[in-house]
Amino acid sequence: QVQLQESGPxxxxxxxxxxxxxxxxxxxxxSGYHWGWVRQPxxxxxxxxxxxxxxxxxxxxxxxxxxxxxSADTSxxxxxxxxxxxxxxxxxxxxxxxxxxxxxxxxxxTVSA
Amino acid sequence: xxxxxxxxxxxxxxPGERATLSxxxxxxxxxxxxxxxxxxxxxxxxxxxxxxxxxxxxxxDRFSGSGSGxxxxxxxxxxxxEDFAVYYCQQYxxxxxxxxxxxxxxxx
Numbered sequence: 001q002v003q004l005q006e007s008g009p010x011x012x013x014x015x016x017x018x019x020x021x022x023x024x025x026x027x028x029x030x031s032g033y034h035w036g037w038v039r040q041p042x043x044x045x046x047x048x049x050x051x052x053x054x055x056x057x058x059x060x061x062x063x064x065x066x067x068x069x070x071s072a073d074t075s076x077x078x079x080x081x082x083x084x085x086x087x088x089x090x091x092x093x094x095x096x097x098x099x100x101x102x103x104x105x106x107x108x109x110t111v112s113a
Numbered sequence: 114x115x116x117x118x119x120x121x122x123x124x125x126x127x128p129g130e131r132a133t134l135s136x137x138x139x140x141x142x143x144x145x146x147x148x149x150x151x152x153x154x155x156x157x158x159x160x161x162x163x164x165x166x167x168x169x170x171x172x173x174d175r176f177s178g179s180g181s182g183x184x185x186x187x188x189x190x191x192x193x194x195e196d197f198a199v200y201y202c203q204q205y206x207x208x209x210x211x212x213x214x215x216x217x218x219x220x221x
Contacts, residue, residue: 036210046150046158046201046212059208062114095157100148100205101169103157 002026004096004104012111018083022096022104023076030054030074033099037070037081039092040106047092052079086111115140115204119213125221132189134216136202141182143206149178149187150201152215158201162187192218 008020022035029035036051050060052070060068064083072079083090093106116139126132136147145165150158160169162178165185175190189196197220202213 038212045214046152046203048203048210048212051210061209100163100203101160103159106157 002098002102004098004102006094006096006104006107008107008109010108010110012086012109013113014087014111015085016111018081018086018090018109018111020081020094020096020107020109021078022080023078024098025077027098028074029072029077029079035070035072035079036097036099038095038097038103039090040095041089041092049081049094051097088112114209115142115207115211117202117204117211117213119200119202119216121216122214123217123219125219126192127221128192128194130192132187132192132196132218134187134200134218136180136185136187136213138183138185138204142185142204145181146204146206147178147180147185148203148205149176150203151196151198152201153198161200189218 003025005023032054034051034053037049039047050070052058052072067084069082088111091111093108095106096104118137120135147165149162152158161172161176166178177188179186199215199217201215
């Protein structure tokens with residue numbers, strides 16, 4: 001059974017860097033699929049952030065592209081999200097996703113002074 | 114970027130009724146890379162349908178997807194109490210992948 005689990009700080013100050021890691025069990029991230037991130041501000045809809053393909057190529061939401069990097073550590077079977085210069089608008093539940101079918105439970109990140 | 118427009122925003126129905134949700138794309142969705150999700154409060158989205166009409170593992174057959182090109186539909190044949198939730202469509206063809214804004218199915 002494939003499982004994804006997000007981890008990382010839940011509270012950040014404006015201008016800091018958001019760093020989250022998704023640990024994957026039950027499937028090797030180097031074997032296939034897109035490995036992505038989606039976020040959901042409180043009370044709002046889903047926003048696609050981007051993905052890293054198993055081959056290493058990446059794709060990002062144009063609205064976030066200048067601030068986002070997604071990377072992978074195949075030795076740990078993890079992939080990560082970094083968002084620089086966060087503001088209150090980055091407050092959201094962040095989900096990691098395998099393709100479209102397997103989602104992590106999500107982690108709330110709050111940006112507040 | 115493909116913009117997905119879902120309608121209606123809210124659907125008020127009774128258990129046992131049929132629900133029909135619409136997702137319209139601003140341009141044709143390549144190779145039918147269109148998915149539907151169900152989300153309940155405090156939970157991650159749950160994949161219902163992928164490839165326009167294929168049910169994900171464990172999804173009851175009262176859920177069905179249809180459509181092509183730019184117009185897609187999620188149908189729930191007979192609403193069960195656990196089906197009242199928010200539903201999102203997503204296209205996962207050309208990047209950037211995009212989501213619709215959701216349709217809330219509420220109890221009438």
